[in-house]
Amino acid sequence: MSASAASLPWFLRVLVAFIRRELTAVGDYRSAFVIRLFGFGLAVCSLLFLSRFVGAAVNPHLAVYHGNYLGFVVIGFLGTEFQQVGVSVLAQRIRMAQVMGTLEAEVATPAPPWMVLGAPPVYEFAISSLRSAAYLLGAKLLLGLDLSRANWTSLVVGVPLIVAAFSGLGLLAAATTMLVRRLNPVAMVIGSLSFFLSGVMYPVTVLPVWLRAVGHLLPLTHALAVLRGALLIGAGPLELRESLLALVLFAGILAPIGAGMFAFALRRARVDGSLSHY
Amino acid sequence: MTPDPEIAVENLGKTFEAPAGLRDMLRGRLFGPPVTALRDVSFTVRPGEIVCVMGPNGAGKSTLVRILGGLLLPSSGRARVAGIDAGAGTSEFRRRVSFVVGDERSFHYRVTGRGNLHYFAALHGLPPAAARRRADALLARVGLGGAADRRYREYSRGMRQRLSIARGLLGDPKVLLLDEPTLGLDPKGARDLRAFLREEIIRGAGRTAIVCSNDPSEARAMADRVLFLEGGGLHAEASPDRIEAELGL
Numbered sequence: 001m002s003a004s005a006a007s008l009p010w011f012l013r014v015l016v017a018f019i020r021r022e023l024t025a026v027g028d029y030r031s032a033f034v035i036r037l038f039g040f041g042l043a044v045c046s047l048l049f050l051s052r053f054v055g056a057a058v059n060p061h062l063a064v065y066h067g068n069y070l071g072f073v074v075i076g077f078l079g080t081e082f083q084q085v086g087v088s089v090l091a092q093r094i095r096m097a098q099v100m101g102t103l104e105a106e107v108a109t110p111a112p113p114w115m116v117l118g119a120p121p122v123y124e125f126a127i128s129s130l131r132s133a134a135y136l137l138g139a140k141l142l143l144g145l146d147l148s149r150a151n152w153t154s155l156v157v158g159v160p161l162i163v164a165a166f167s168g169l170g171l172l173a174a175a176t177t178m179l180v181r182r183l184n185p186v187a188m189v190i191g192s193l194s195f196f197l198s199g200v201m202y203p204v205t206v207l208p209v210w211l212r213a214v215g216h217l218l219p220l221t222h223a224l225a226v227l228r229g230a231l232l233i234g235a236g237p238l239e240l241r242e243s244l245l246a247l248v249l250f251a252g253i254l255a256p257i258g259a260g261m262f263a264f265a266l267r268r269a270r271v272d273g274s275l276s277h278y
Numbered sequence: 279m280t281p282d283p284e285i286a287v288e289n290l291g292k293t294f295e296a297p298a299g300l301r302d303m304l305r306g307r308l309f310g311p312p313v314t315a316l317r318d319v320s321f322t323v324r325p326g327e328i329v330c331v332m333g334p335n336g337a338g339k340s341t342l343v344r345i346l347g348g349l350l351l352p353s354s355g356r357a358r359v360a361g362i363d364a365g366a367g368t369s370e371f372r373r374r375v376s377f378v379v380g381d382e383r384s385f386h387y388r389v390t391g392r393g394n395l396h397y398f399a400a401l402h403g404l405p406p407a408a409a410r411r412r413a414d415a416l417l418a419r420v421g422l423g424g425a426a427d428r429r430y431r432e433y434s435r436g437m438r439q440r441l442s443i444a445r446g447l448l449g450d451p452k453v454l455l456l457d458e459p460t461l462g463l464d465p466k467g468a469r470d471l472r473a474f475l476r477e478e479i480i481r482g483a484g485r486t487a488i489v490c491s492n493d494p495s496e497a498r499a500m501a502d503r504v505l506f507l508e509g510g511g512l513h514a515e516a517s518p519d520r521i522e523a524e525l526g527l
Contacts, residue, residue, distance in 0.1 A: 010403045017400030017409075025388035101383025108349060108377050109401035110369040110449060116401065270351045270367070272294060273344065 011115050018119035044142065047073060051143075054201070061203040065232045068146055074139045075231060076200035078132045079162075079224045083194060085128045086121070086166025087187045091177040093120040104275040113266055121170060125163055136231075149234035157237045158226035161244060164251035165219040171258025178265035178274070194220040219254075222246040282361075283322035284453060284486040285329075285346065289355035292316040292341050292510075315341040317510045318355070328480055328487045330501035330518070332494070337507040339490040343455045346488065347377030360452045360486075373402075375453045378446035382438055385430045391441050392417060392426040395448070402449045416444040419478070436467040443479065454480060454487040460496060472499040494521050 026033075051070040065072050094117065097103035106116045139145035173186035194200070197207070197215035204212050204221065215221045225243040229235035237244060269275045295309040302310050316338045323329050331339050344350040346357055348364045348371055357364040360374035385394045392413055399409030417426045420440040425433070433441065439459060446454060459475060460468035476499065480487045489500055497504045498518045506514040516523075 013400045013403070013405065013409075016406070017397045021386060021389050021393055021397045024390070024393050025386065100386075102386065104349060105379045105384035105398070105445070106401060108347060108372060108379065109398060110372045110403060111401040112369060267351070270349065273341075273350050275349055 007112070007115065010111070011118065014111060014115050015119045015122055019123055022123065040138075043077070044138070047077075047139070047143065050201070061205045065228060066146075066149075068232055070139065070143055071145050071147070071232045072203070072228060073201060074135065074145060075227045076224060078135060079198075079220055079227055080191075080195065080200050081128055081132065082125075082162060082223065083166050083169075083220050084187075084191065085124045086163065086170045087173050087190055088170070089121050089124040090117060090170045090174040091187060093117070094174055095177055098274065107275055117174070121167065129159070147231055150231045151234045151236055152230075154226065154230035154235060154237050154240055158223075158230060158240065158244060158247070161247040161251060162219075162223040162226065164255060165223070165247045168251055168254025168256075168258045169219065171262045172254065175258065175261035175265040178262075178269055190218070194218050197221070199224055216246070219247065219250045222250070281325055284325040284327070284360060285321075285323035285488065286358045287319055287321050287346070287355070288357070290316055290319040290342070290345065290352050290357055291354035292338070292345060292350065293353045314510050316345075316352075316507075319507070319510075319512045320355075321505055321512060321515070323486055323488065325486055326481075326484055328476065328489065328500055328502050330489045330491055330497040330504045331507060332490075332492055332497055332504055332521075333507035333513075334492060337492075338510040339492075339507055340457055341510075342507070343377065343457050343488060343490050347375060347455045348372060349377060373449050374451055375455065376446040376449060376451035377455045377457070378442050378459065379457065382435075385438070385441065385445075387431040388429060390427050390429055391422055391433065391437075394430055394441065395444060398445050399448050404448070412448060413444075416447055419447075420444045420474075435462045436464075436471065439463065439471065443475070447479065450483075452485060454485055456487060456489045458491055459489065460491075460493070468496070469499070472496060476500045497521060 047070065050073050054069070054073075059067055059069065062069055062072060094103065097106065107113060109116070136145065136147065140147055169186070169190060173190075176186045193214075197211060198204070198218050198220035199215070200220070204215050207215065222243040226240050226247065229240045229243070292315045294313045294315055296311075296313060298307050298310050302308075319338075319342065321329075331342060333339050341350065345352050346359050346364055348359075348367055351365050360371070362368065362371040362374065364371070364375075386397075389397070395413035395417065396409055399413055400406075402409075404412055414423075414426070417423050420443055422437060422440055422444065425437060430438070430441070439461075443459070446456075456475070460471050463471060475487075475489075479485070489496065491497060498521065501518050504516050504518055504521055505512060506516070
């Protein structure tokens with residue numbers, strides 16, 4: 001059995017222990033839960049407002065989505081959240097562990113660093129997926145979101161690719177955070193650019209052609225194309241092949257570069273002693 | 279025949295390059311002036327021996343144990359601990375060598391002592407049932423059996439130190455590196471913990487240990503030999519009962 005295959009059960013044990021630990025601490029975050037609930041209510045109101053007023057303005061560009069602006073913008077927000085999780089979680093966890101002082105103790109155990117640092121993103125992606133499903137269900141029940149055309153096969157193919165592409169960005173962001181010891185400049189740049197150029201709130205067709213071209217260099221643009229194509233149009237994997245292929249490329253390029261940079265950042269932390277301080 | 283040393287340190291040096299301040303950056307430098315934390319340190323430790331590394335604050339004690347624990351890479355020289363190069367950073371090294379971090383921040387405040395140990399047991403690769411057994415046994419052994427289900431933030435300083443020791447023993451290591459294990463404890467608590475560490479945790483299990491401290495009474499109570507660091511260099515070596523005479527402490 002290869003070393004990586006042998007370490008999978010070990011990683012699952014770490015993941016389960018991590019989740020148990022997180023759930024133990026959840027009781028202490030009641031106020032955060034209330035704030036989140038309030039945020040959810042606010043988001044529902046914003047979506048209603050946007051679908052009534054902004055939706056009408058961009059409606060001519062939404063023909064391909066059957067004029068469904070509500071679905072368009074809900075998926076825009078969900079895709080943004082996925083990107084946020086992918087790009088920020090690992091970096092945030094590392095930063096927090098450095099500040100709290102747990103990182104050195106965790107890295108001092110026999111578990112390889114990827115195992116120590118891999119559990120939080122897996123957990124957060126799982127939570128984010130559940131939350132996204134709940135939001136879609138909520139939008140369907142409360143706001144009448146039409147998902148009758150959804151193609152679930154495209155979703156099953158697309159979501160892992162989206163996660164892989166964002167995880168590659170996340171590794172880059174985490175490495176940068178470790179190196180500069182500041183919270184995530186990569187996430188800030190990617191987040192801001194994506195919000196304007198990836199078609200979160202409005203279709204990219206409203207943008208000038210040259211800005212559209214820039215938008216195609218961002219993974220979120222293709223992630224949203226896949227999610228909207230699958231959920232709103234019912235497009236199959238073949239129809240979505242361009243965006244799926246782009247995501248494969250992003251994952252294939254960003255993941256190894258991110259992993260290499262992250263290994264370098266970890267080694268650098270062992271040189272400058274920043275595992276235990278910040 | 280003399281057994282191979284459990285710890286062999288040769289010409290170890292460590293220089294830190296602090297990030298540049300604004301003035302240095304304006305001059306086009308990425309780093310500030312280098313700070314030498316260790317210089318040309320060499321010594322060996324026999325299997326089963328307890329060595330106390332003493333010295334004033336900033337002498338390089340914590341840097342030395344962090345290098346020996348594989349958490350920091352040396353700038354020069356080399357260190358072998360439990361038969362493995364400390365810089366290798368392998369899982370097997372971290373199984374054989376345990377760095378007992380006395381840092382209070384190294385546990386999760388909102389989680390119980392038991393919960394914290396379960397998590398670290400998973401990082402040691404123990405299956406859930408074995409992790410529970412091991413954590414329970416260690417909690418009992420360090421005297422925290424009755425407080426295992428209290429949150430870490432409710433622990434006293436002494437309890438936190440004991441939990442650190444329990445964590446350090448999860449993998450049953452051959453070598454223990456203890457950085458100021460009784461820091462901040464009251465005199466009786468410190469005395470009891472030293473006796474417990476020396477007799478049960480180190481001697482009783484045939485382990486080798488390095489204890490960092492700047493407290494002479496700690497050295498006398500625990501060590502077979504004392505190394506004195508000053509300004510990053512190995513300044514002197516003495517037996518614990520000769521600390522006053524030879525090191526002037």
